Amino acid sequence: MQTEYERVEAELLQTMYERMSDAELDAAILELEREVDEVKAKGLKLDMARGKPSPQQVDISRPMLDLLTSDSDLFDEGIDCSNYGCFDGIPSARRLAGEFLDVPAEQTIVLGSSSLNIMQSVLIHYWEKGVPGYTPWYKLPHVKWLCPSPGYDRHFGLTQDLGIENIPVRMTDEGPDMDEVEYLCAKDDSIKGMFCVPKYSNPTGITYSDETVRRLAVMKAAPDFRIVWDNAYAVHDLFDETDHLMNIHDCAREVGNEDRILEVASTSKITFPGAGIAFFGSSAANVEEVARTLQVGLISANKLNQLMHARFLPDMDAVKAHMRKHAEFLRPRFAAVERKLTEGLGGTGCGRWSHPRGGYFVSFDGPKGSAKRVWQLCSDMGVTLTPAGATWPGGADPDDTNIRIAPTYPSVEELEAALDVLVLAVKLVSARIAREERAA
Amino acid sequence: MQTEYERVEAELLQTMYERMSDAELDAAILELEREVDEVKAKGLKLDMARGKPSPQQVDISRPMLDLLTSDSDLFDEGIDCSNYGCFDGIPSARRLAGEFLDVPAEQTIVLGSSSLNIMQSVLIHYWEKGVPGYTPWYKLPHVKWLCPSPGYDRHFGLTQDLGIENIPVRMTDEGPDMDEVEYLCAKDDSIKGMFCVPKYSNPTGITYSDETVRRLAVMKAAPDFRIVWDNAYAVHDLFDETDHLMNIHDCAREVGNEDRILEVASTSKITFPGAGIAFFGSSAANVEEVARTLQVGLISANKLNQLMHARFLPDMDAVKAHMRKHAEFLRPRFAAVERKLTEGLGGTGCGRWSHPRGGYFVSFDGPKGSAKRVWQLCSDMGVTLTPAGATWPGGADPDDTNIRIAPTYPSVEELEAALDVLVLAVKLVSARIAREERAA
Numbered sequence: 085m086q087t088e089y090e091r092v093e094a095e096l097l098q099t100m101y102e103r104m105s106d107a108e109l110d111a112a113i114l115e116l117e118r119e120v121d122e123v124k125a126k127g128l129k130l131d132m133a134r135g136k137p138s139p140q141q142v143d144i145s146r147p148m149l150d151l152l153t154s155d156s157d158l159f160d161e162g163i164d165c166s167n168y169g170c171f172d173g174i175p176s177a178r179r180l181a182g183e184f185l186d187v188p189a190e191q192t193i194v195l196g197s198s199s200l201n202i203m204q205s206v207l208i209h210y211w212e213k214g215v216p217g218y219t220p221w222y223k224l225p226h227v228k229w230l231c232p233s234p235g236y237d238r239h240f241g242l243t244q245d246l247g248i249e250n251i252p253v254r255m256t257d258e259g260p261d262m263d264e265v266e267y268l269c270a271k272d273d274s275i276k277g278m279f280c281v282p283k284y285s286n287p288t289g290i291t292y293s294d295e296t297v298r299r300l301a302v303m304k305a306a307p308d309f310r311i312v313w314d315n316a317y318a319v320h321d322l323f324d325e326t327d328h329l330m331n332i333h334d335c336a337r338e339v340g341n342e343d344r345i346l347e348v349a350s351t352s353k354i355t356f357p358g359a360g361i362a363f364f365g366s367s368a369a370n371v372e373e374v375a376r377t378l379q380v381g382l383i384s385a386n387k388l389n390q391l392m393h394a395r396f397l398p399d400m401d402a403v404k405a406h407m408r409k410h411a412e413f414l415r416p417r418f419a420a421v422e423r424k425l426t427e428g429l430g431g432t433g434c435g436r437w438s439h440p441r442g443g444y445f446v447s448f449d450g451p452k453g454s455a456k457r458v459w460q461l462c463s464d465m466g467v468t469l470t471p472a473g474a475t476w477p478g479g480a481d482p483d484d485t486n487i488r489i490a491p492t493y494p495s496v497e498e499l500e501a502a503l504d505v506l507v508l509a510v511k512l513v514s515a516r517i518a519r520e521e522r523a524a
Numbered sequence: 525m526q527t528e529y530e531r532v533e534a535e536l537l538q539t540m541y542e543r544m545s546d547a548e549l550d551a552a553i554l555e556l557e558r559e560v561d562e563v564k565a566k567g568l569k570l571d572m573a574r575g576k577p578s579p580q581q582v583d584i585s586r587p588m589l590d591l592l593t594s595d596s597d598l599f600d601e602g603i604d605c606s607n608y609g610c611f612d613g614i615p616s617a618r619r620l621a622g623e624f625l626d627v628p629a630e631q632t633i634v635l636g637s638s639s640l641n642i643m644q645s646v647l648i649h650y651w652e653k654g655v656p657g658y659t660p661w662y663k664l665p666h667v668k669w670l671c672p673s674p675g676y677d678r679h680f681g682l683t684q685d686l687g688i689e690n691i692p693v694r695m696t697d698e699g700p701d702m703d704e705v706e707y708l709c710a711k712d713d714s715i716k717g718m719f720c721v722p723k724y725s726n727p728t729g730i731t732y733s734d735e736t737v738r739r740l741a742v743m744k745a746a747p748d749f750r751i752v753w754d755n756a757y758a759v760h761d762l763f764d765e766t767d768h769l770m771n772i773h774d775c776a777r778e779v780g781n782e783d784r785i786l787e788v789a790s791t792s793k794i795t796f797p798g799a800g801i802a803f804f805g806s807s808a809a810n811v812e813e814v815a816r817t818l819q820v821g822l823i824s825a826n827k828l829n830q831l832m833h834a835r836f837l838p839d840m841d842a843v844k845a846h847m848r849k850h851a852e853f854l855r856p857r858f859a860a861v862e863r864k865l866t867e868g869l870g871g872t873g874c875g876r877w878s879h880p881r882g883g884y885f886v887s888f889d890g891p892k893g894s895a896k897r898v899w900q901l902c903s904d905m906g907v908t909l910t911p912a913g914a915t916w917p918g919g920a921d922p923d924d925t926n927i928r929i930a931p932t933y934p935s936v937e938e939l940e941a942a943l944d945v946l947v948l949a950v951k952l953v954s955a956r957i958a959r960e961e962r963a964a
Contacts, residue, residue: 134608142606146594149828154586166582168574168797196636197826204821208648212662212686222652222662238823245820246652357608358824380685381644383678384798386637388589389826 099433099451101511101518109519116512120465123505128466130502135286135444136357136493141413144406145355148396152388160394165387171379174387176394177361183400184318185347185365186331192365193375195385199348199362203312204242206346206364209377210276211246215308215343216373221248221276230268230278232260234447234475234486236286239279239314250477251275255288259296266303273306283329284317287447287475287488289440291327301335301344313347317443319400319407320353322415327441333365342367351393353444354406361385361393417491420499421446428507434514437489446489447475448506454513455484461509467502539873539891541951541958549959556952560905563945568906570942575726575884576797576933581853584846585795588836592828600834605827611819614827616834617801623840624758625787625805626771632805633815635825639788639802643752644682646786646804649817650716651686655748655783656813661688661716670708670718672700674887674915674926676726679719679754690917691715695725699732702739713746723769724757727887727915727928729880731767741775741784753787757883759840759847760793762855767881773805782807791833793884794846801825801833857931860939861886868947874954877929886929887915888946894953895924901949907942 101109152158158166160174172178173194182189195202211227214220221227229243233252240250251268254261259282269275280300282292292300300311313332321327336342343366351360364374397403422439425448429435438447450458455472462469470488473479489506491499541549592598598606600614612618613634622629635642651667654660661667669683673692680690691708694701699722709715720740722732732740740751753772761767776782783806791800804814837843862879865888869875878887890898895912902909910928913919929946931939 136608139604139607148594149592149596150594152589154588154590156589164579166796166799167579168576168792198822200823201821208652211652212648241820352608352823356606356828359606359826359828380681381641382638383640383792386799386826386829388796388799389829 099514099518100431101434101515102521104518106522109515109522113512113515113519116508116515119508120461120512123465123508126466128501128505130466130494130498130505131468132490132494132499132502132506133468133470134493135353135490137353137410138413138493138495141410141492142356144409145396148355148392151395152392158388158391160387160391163387165391168383170387171382171384172375173385174390174394176398177390180394180397180399180403181363181365184349184403185315185363187333187347187365191368191371192363193371193378194390195362195364195378195382197350197352197358197360197362197386197389199314199316199350199352200238200242202348202362202364203239203314203346205378206374207242207246207312209374210308210310211248213377215310218308221246224274226274228272228275230260230265230275231477232278232280232285233477234287234481234488235279236281236314237470237474239312240477244478248276252477252482255285255290257290259285259290259292259300262296262299262303266299269303269305269309273309276306276308277310277312279312279314281314281316282332283315283327284320284440284443286316286443287438287445289438289443289445289447291329291442294330297330297332298335301332301341302339305344309344311345313345315347315349316353318349319403320410320444321407321442322411322418323441325441333367337367343370346370351397354403354410355393355396359389361390414492416496417494417499418446420496421489421491421503424500424503424507428504429510432511432514434510444490444492446491448487448489449485450487450510451514451517452483452485453517454510455481455487457513457516458487458506458509461513462505465505465509467505469506539954539958540871541874541955542961544958546962549955549962553952553955553959556948556955559948560901560952563905563948566906568941568945570906570934570938570945571908572930572934572939572942572946573908573910574933575793575930577793577850578853578933578935581850581932582796584849585836588795588832591835592832598828598831600827600831603827605831608823610827611822611824612815613825614830614834616838617830620834620837620839620843621803621805624789624843625755625803627773627787627805631808631811632803633811633818634830635802635804635818635822637790637792637798637800637802637826637829639754639756639790639792640678640682642788642802642804643679643754643786645818646814647682647686647752649814650748650750651688653817655750658748661686664714666714668712668715670700670705670715671917672718672720672725673917674727674921674928675719676721676754677910677914679752680917684918688716692917692922695728695730697730699725699730699736699740702736702743706739706743709743709745709749713749716746716748717750717752719752719754721754721756722772723755723767724760724880724883726756726883727878727885729878729883729885729887731769731882734770737770737772738775741772741781742779745784749784751785753785755787755789756793758789759843760850760884761847761882762851762858763881765881773807777807783810786810791837794843794850795833795836799829801830854932856936857934857939858886860936861929861931861943864940864943864947868944869950872951872954874950884930884932886931888927888929889925890927890950891954891957892923892925893957894950895921895927897953897956898927898946898949901953902945905945905949907945909946
């Protein structure tokens with residue numbers, strides 16, 4: 085069976101520039117170079133690099149800042165949020181976490197602002213002491229980790245920092261290539277885990293199919309194999325009709341694999357980036373062990389921030405209503421990406437991109453060997469993109485095709501200008517590649 | 525020269541019960557047991573276990589909660605505190621951190637709410653990757669750590685958790701016994717560091733003398749030896765006339781040891797426990813390396829909390845004015861401890877205690893072999909103390925004498941009741957010990 089990416093690559097085999105005569109191609113390149121010079125003269129300074137909400141979008145959470153004042157009741161169901169204690173998180177925040185992650189509230193911990201930080205703490209813990217009953221990873225001659233790619237660069241950084249070997253696995257439209265994942269995990273028990281962004285994946289925007297979720301939950305793997313289930317975009321829908329993600333905890337529990345799943349999420353892209361609250365959810369045994377571990381280095385998290393959040397977002401209905409406001413800012417931006425790329429590159433064979441229904445990114449693939457050059461040319465024209473290769477472990481995109489478009493931060497006007505630059509860069513690089521192929 | 529502790533032990537050699545005749549002693553024990561029974565009948569439930577401010581004391585920081593509202597300017601000197609970015613901390617918070625730690629602002633990082641968490645992250649980093657240029661600690665056959673004792677149980681937990689051997693070093697009235705520290709560090713380069721609470725030390729309340737600070741900064745030690753300089757009580761003065769702590773960074777820099785010092789502090793006992801902001805300060809090289817390390821697992825800390833704090837406490841004058849308000853709550857509590865212990869145990873030879881001018885604790889030493897029994901007897905009478913032994917690594921107080929009194933949380937009335945119980949427990953245990961010695 086042809087994978088999604090093989091199909092894409094086949095489509096991309098011929099760009100419009102490859103189909104041109106030599107004279108046409110030279111003329112096209114001259115014209116594109118002239119356009120590039122024109123853009124350069126404008127002195128643009130635009131940023132499509134990181135998944136940040138725009139300032140106007142962030143502002144929709146400002147009413148939360150009015151909820152705690154000097155007169156407020158700072159107790160949450162008997163817990164004094166203004167003093168030490170209650171390491172696991174305050175009751176109302178854990179209840180929200182439970183609804184959010186779709187696990188019982190007792191199987192959650194609510195911590196500081198960063199889910200990345202929770203992931204790192206848990207991975208370091210296993211590296212240092214091992215999954216209970218198994219050898220600490222640092223004592224093993226080799227530890228490997230599966231990295232669905234394109235994926236999230238900061239994930240890959242966590243394992244790389246521990247000296248773990250990151251193994252890329254191709255993403256498909258249904259999630260990671262499960263044939264590959266199952267094959268690798270069954271034969272190699274030095275593979276100790278895997279990163280997943282199961283809903284509106286970073287950067288491809290796809291949501292794992294039920295079959296993918298089920299296979300991940302039940303597949304054969306090392307007994308201390310762990311899935312970091314980073315549900316960063318759990319409620320980050322663009323449309324009323326949302327993608328559905330199957331509950332992996334339920335699937336895993338049915339076959340006794342409930343300890344395999346380490347779910348995290350945060351409100352960074354719900355309330356204030358970096359100043360939200362972060363959730364951990366897993367089996368009862370894992371939650372107990374992780375809490376015991378993290379308590380060595382933390383007396384209690386910022387419970388006033390938890391209280392403010394729990395009062396602003398008391399339940400999932402409140403979360404969803406709030407996310408609909410976010411979507412109003414995001415929809416026109418994602419629409420602009422789709423429109424500009426279609427207008428600029430549709431039918432050229434120079435690129436293919438994802439059409440996400442949520443999340444923060446559009447994944448773009450140009451011709452083989454184009455991504456680094458497109459990134460550089462955009463940079464020369466004043467547009468910052470996520471570095472080419474960043475979506476692959478070690479920055480090593482094997483075909484050098486993938487660029488992550490982060491359309492959320494700029495205004496629609498800035499975004500359109502930046503996309504015009506991207507389109508122009510993709511065309512010129514594609515044309516130059518066509519000429520180089522001819523020369524070779 | 526007799527050390528402080530040798531002097532103390534000499535003083536404690538004879539309790540009033542040891543000086544009694546057999547008949548007097550038996551009568552005293554009977555009378556004390558009767559008093560204990562009376563107390564038990566009251567069904568007290570009092571807590572002198574942890575260093576928490578009282579609810580009324582915490583309330584003095586409530587006005588801070590009015591500083592950020594939906595209408596607020598959320599920028600700090602050009603930094604948008606409501607979005608990702610600015611990992612090192614916002615400019616005004618770093619400036620405060622610099623003043624607080626007495627290092628240049630560029631040599632600080634302002635992070636989440638917990639200084640314990642920063643210490644853990646840095647220690648794990650060295651354990652995992654080593655101090656730059658040296659072997660990671662996990663690869664060494666043996667790593668040891670000096671723990672001035674009595675000291676802070678959560679410090680000892682950090683190194684114990686990493687499998688590092690904690691070596692107790694006696695505290696004196698001028699800080700850790702520096703003859704011992706220098707002797708150990710000079711002969712054994714598997715000693716990789718040391719915990720210090722240099723001002724109003726936990727629990728003895730003493731402040732390190734200038735000579736102690738200087739000797740720590742310049743002494744011979746392993747090149748990757750590190751001092752965790754936990755300045756938790758830097759501004760936590762009870763009186764207008766405050767203890768002076770010498771700047772250890774300056775001393776260390778003079779001899780090229782500036783990388784040795786890892787200073788931390790937080791506002792947990794200035795604003796809201798667990799919901800403050802935490803500071804790291806060290807050499808420029810360390811700060812750069814620690815920031816690079818921590819960034820692997822954190823995009824940025826809660827900058828809105830930093831902004832709220834920096835507006836509430838814009839400089840050290842504001843901090844000191846705020847701390848004077850705290851002192852008004854603390855002074856009567858420390859005075860109650862001094863009064864009750866003096867009234868109850870003065871001249872009995874059954875106990876000796878510290879007379880701190882700041883911080884959160886009074887350190888109490890009873891007769892040898894008394895602390896665990898005193899703790900248990902207090903518990904039986906409804907008074908919770910920090911577990912006996914907790915102030916020593918591994919919970920192993922070699923003479924079983926030390927009890928940490930945490931007088932800050934209860935009301936003065938509750939505290940007085942709890943101290944009456946402690947006095948009674950110390951007397952009965954001392955009397956029983958005297959009888960057992962006679963029987964032996």
